[in-house]
Amino acid sequence: MKSHRAKPSLFSVKGGELALSGPAIAELLRAVLDKGLPFRFEAKGASMLPFIRNDDLITVSPLSGNTPRFGDVVAFVLMETGKLRVHRIVGKKGNSFLIKGDNNPDADGLIPKSDVLGRVTKVERDGKQVFSGLGLERILIAFLTHMGRSHNPIFLAYSLIRPVIGRWLV
Numbered sequence: 001m002k003s004h005r006a007k008p009s010l011f012s013v014k015g016g017e018l019a020l021s022g023p024a025i026a027e028l029l030r031a032v033l034d035k036g037l038p039f040r041f042e043a044k045g046a047s048m049l050p051f052i053r054n055d056d057l058i059t060v061s062p063l064s065g066n067t068p069r070f071g072d073v074v075a076f077v078l079m080e081t082g083k084l085r086v087h088r089i090v091g092k093k094g095n096s097f098l099i100k101g102d103n104n105p106d107a108d109g110l111i112p113k114s115d116v117l118g119r120v121t122k123v124e125r126d127g128k129q130v131f132s133g134l135g136l137e138r139i140l141i142a143f144l145t146h147m148g149r150s151h152n153p154i155f156l157a158y159s160l161i162r163p164v165i166g167r168w169l170v
Contacts, residue, residue: 026077026084026117033062033118040122043086047101048073051133051141052123058086059122067113068097071138073120076111086120088138090146100145102133 025041032039038061043052052058052073060075068074068089075086076099087108091098096110123130133141 023082023084026082029060029075029084030077030117033060036062036064038062038121039118043123047085047087047104048133049103051102051130052086052120053125056130057124058120059124060086060118061121062118063116068116068119071142073134073138074099075117075120076108076115077117078108078111079115084117088142088145090142098146102141102145 029039029041038059040057040059043054043056043058045054070089070092073086073088074097075084077083078085085099085101085108087099087101087104089097090100090107093110095113097113097116098107098109099111100107120134123134
């Protein structure tokens with residue numbers, strides 16, 4: 001008698017959209033970036049609040065031989081799970097980066113440079129580009145995040161700066 005066990009799928013179709021599993025989207029991202037092209041997809045989760053929100057559209061661009069810098073938001077594969085993550089570089093040791101979500105209490109750990117796929121170069125929300133968290137302020141954000149004072153000072157600074165700059169931060 002033949003076994004009809006269900007095999008795990010790499011993707012599913014929901015409501016006319018193609019939803020990829022974590023490892024599948026990581027492989028697709030890697031393939032697109034390897035061709036020197038940027039990759040745009042919807043962010044999921046709250047680990048990068050307030051700068052990247054759930055359902056924001058983010059663009060990840062190839063590193064093109066450039067080493068990511070302190071404060072950059074990067075896409076990488078977490079080797080333990082094989083899943084794609086998008087978090088901020090908050091430190092460096094040798095050829096590895098200490099990476100952490102702005103809204104996470106714990107770091108992802110030291111991630112080898114080879115597991116960093118690309119850099120986030122654009123964030124869009126409600127059809128408009130968001131201009132926060134990727135500019136020079138990324139250095140201060142990374143410093144606060146690394147010091148373990150991530151979300152309270154960041155949320156405080158963000159709430160104070162946002163009304164001053166207004167629509168630029170969306």
